[in-house]
Amino acid sequence: MKKKMAIVGAMVIAMLFSQQAMAQGSAQHSGKAVGHSALAAGHSAVGSAKLTSAAVAVPLVAVGAVGAVSAQAGNALLKAANKPIGEPLEISDEAITVGPSPDRAIR
Amino acid sequence: MKRKLIHGMTVAMMVLGMAATAEAGSGANAEPQFAAEEIIEFSKKVEKTVASKGARVFILARVGRPASELPEGIHFTHTAIGVYSRIKTADGREVPGYAIYNLYQRDKEPDVSDLVVDYPIDFFSGVYELKAGIVIPTPELQQRILQVIASNRHRSLHNSNYSVIANPYNSKYQNCTEHTLDVINAAIYQTDDMQVIKGNTKAYFDAQKVHISPFKLLAGSLFMPDVKTSDQKGGIKTSTYTTIASYLDKYDLVQEKLVITQ
Numbered sequence: 001m002k003k004k005m006a007i008v009g010a011m012v013i014a015m016l017f018s019q020q021a022m023a024q025g026s027a028q029h030s031g032k033a034v035g036h037s038a039l040a041a042g043h044s045a046v047g048s049a050k051l052t053s054a055a056v057a058v059p060l061v062a063v064g065a066v067g068a069v070s071a072q073a074g075n076a077l078l079k080a081a082n083k084p085i086g087e088p089l090e091i092s093d094e095a096i097t098v099g100p101s102p103d104r105a106i107r
Numbered sequence: 108m109k110r111k112l113i114h115g116m117t118v119a120m121m122v123l124g125m126a127a128t129a130e131a132g133s134g135a136n137a138e139p140q141f142a143a144e145e146i147i148e149f150s151k152k153v154e155k156t157v158a159s160k161g162a163r164v165f166i167l168a169r170v171g172r173p174a175s176e177l178p179e180g181i182h183f184t185h186t187a188i189g190v191y192s193r194i195k196t197a198d199g200r201e202v203p204g205y206a207i208y209n210l211y212q213r214d215k216e217p218d219v220s221d222l223v224v225d226y227p228i229d230f231f232s233g234v235y236e237l238k239a240g241i242v243i244p245t246p247e248l249q250q251r252i253l254q255v256i257a258s259n260r261h262r263s264l265h266n267s268n269y270s271v272i273a274n275p276y277n278s279k280y281q282n283c284t285e286h287t288l289d290v291i292n293a294a295i296y297q298t299d300d301m302q303v304i305k306g307n308t309k310a311y312f313d314a315q316k317v318h319i320s321p322f323k324l325l326a327g328s329l330f331m332p333d334v335k336t337s338d339q340k341g342g343i344k345t346s347t348y349t350t351i352a353s354y355l356d357k358y359d360l361v362q363e364k365l366v367i368t369q
Binding site for chain 1: 147150151154155158159160161162163190191192193194195196197198202203204205206224225226228229246249250253254256257362
């Protein structure tokens with residue numbers, strides 16, 4: 001019985017070690033989404049900041065290339081798509097986030 | 108009595124194991140370290156910095172844990188690709204900005220991943236430190252990565268079997284950094300053939316050696332579903348943001364490398 005207790009005890013210690021070790025090891029690639037934790041919680045404003053929910057993002061690709069922007073894109077976006085890479089680009093000042101998760105959206 | 112004690116300790120171990128798993132990631136449920144306004148301001152700083160340099164595509168990394176907890180040679184905890192995009196808002200407008208292409212572990216199944224597009228504010232919302240590692244590839248490589256993503260070919264490079272220490276030289280498991288590397292190599296070699304991609308990775312990419320004791324590794328692989336070692340041979344090797352940056356640098360594929368802090 002004592003032997004069994006010792007084995008279980010050793011496993012608990014190993015577990016405690018592994019938590020620390022793997023928290024470190026895994027930290028290199030800790031790829032869990034964090035977007036729903038702090039900001040994208042279904043609120044349209046956080047403090048004084050107004051959030052904008054994004055529905056979809058489409059890469060801006062020059063006309064004629066695969067996935068090129070459609071004619072529906074605004075003039076400014078069409079121009080941006082066709083600029084040579086390296087020329088400064090415009091960025092919206094809006095605080096854009098993913099939309100809220102279904103459980104939050106339905107509240 | 109003794110049986111009950113053993114049972115109790117076993118249950119405690121299982122709970123600890125689950126806790127360890129939950130903590131292994133950058134913490135979807137972690138307490139935010141920064142106010143929302145600070146995260147928004149920092150995210151905009153990152154976006155505007157890369158936009159001022161005309162980057163259509165860049166490699167982006169964040170810090171999800173204290174530097175003191177990171178293994179030697181590891182400086183960032185999650186890597187993804189930023190792409191200049193037209194973003195359609197929920198209210199129907201179109202605005203310019205960067206979308207971030209990520210591979211994320213699932214919260215409830217940490218050994219499974221999904222490809223998720225989010226935005227800089229989401230990307231940085233749970234970080235430990237307001238610090239961004241950025242590599243802007245050369246225009247030609249940016250163009251090629253853009254083509255891979257715009258044509259959705261990056262999705263065919265996704266392997267949902269997740270290991271936090273995935274070996275980048277084979278396709279058994281994949282993590283966020285390896286997916287980023289696979290997309291880069293698919294763009295460089297203009298192929299979706301994973302054998303060609305992995306062959307060239309073996310030939311030219313230097314992975315990070317992870318120094319970890321065999322005892323801890325065994326314990327981790329026994330109790331944490333997202334720690335796998337069956338794809339490794341002769342020590343643990345994995346890809347990191349830093350090794351990707353060094354790889355691109357070595358072959359003259361970098362326009363600029365930056366670290367942006369608050």
